[in-house]
Amino acid sequence: MRKSSTKSCRPTSIGITAGGLSRSINAQRIVLAVGGTASTRRLDVPGEDLPIVTNKLGEPHRYFGRRVLVVGGKNSAAESAIRLWRAGADVIISYRGEDLHPRIKYWIRPELASCIRSGLIAARFGTRVLAIGPNAVTLERIDDGSTFDEPIDDVLLQIGFVADGSLFEAMGCELVGPNKAVLHDTATMETSIPGIHVAGTAVNGTQGRYEIYIENSHVHAVRIAAALAGDPPPPDPILPELPEA
């Protein structure tokens, strides 16, 4: 996202609060690398806040012998489903898509596909969660709107994250588009506020499809260092093909 305009103010201080104290640090430049996973995305369905629902896999062995519904169909859901199955859980996947997502990593997909084909992991493709109860989840078939209950003990939501752009907004940096991506000069990573740079996945705000990830973010630091040193921007790196990105 290349910036189209700049404002004239330059940051000179940052307020810091910790344990009720606050102080200011003068800085000519600020780099914000706050990521894009401030909070987990919600389903917004009844029962989502029950204690059996979590967004973090944690230690998979605690699910041994339990029926776990994994909601989602991309890499996190796929990896969690496999790890849960290996740990002895009875795994069911609910995913809105008609099949495994095409961008699941190529070293994860075959094992999951095989487990589904063999009936070791149950896949409820083309479904969405309507409600979560203490012992069952109500799923809706997207194609015909019919519903059915899936008995479960636990629900693991792997449906992505939401970024928090409030720090950028508080500093006056322009955010654009539905993702609230940070407007910036791609050569220097400088935002619409001179002296404030952005690095890492924060660049793209809330990402649905992950276009900015670890590998293609490393160059951000080199661009910012070059800008600070007054050097020309570095060439774009040549990255290996990442079909799952």
Ligand SMILES: Cc1cc2nc3c(=O)[nH]c(=O)nc-3n(C[C@H](O)[C@H](O)[C@H](O)COP(=O)(O)OP(=O)(O)OC[C@H]3O[C@@H](n4cnc5c(N)ncnc54)[C@H](O)[C@@H]3O)c2cc1C
């Ligand atoms: C389960 C899982 C698997 C993943 N697998 C991959 C993968 O295989 N490949 C890949 O490229 N990416 C993967 N990711 C995404 C990966 O975590 C991010 O791409 C990467 O961490 C982004 O780095 P970042 O430095 O931009 O942000 P982050 O790593 O998110 O770091 C941001 C930091 O800023 C801090 N912060 C946020 N707000 C503030 C604030 N207001 N003040 C001070 N500090 C703040 C946060 O606490 C955090 O420490 C995965 C993520 C998850 C959750």
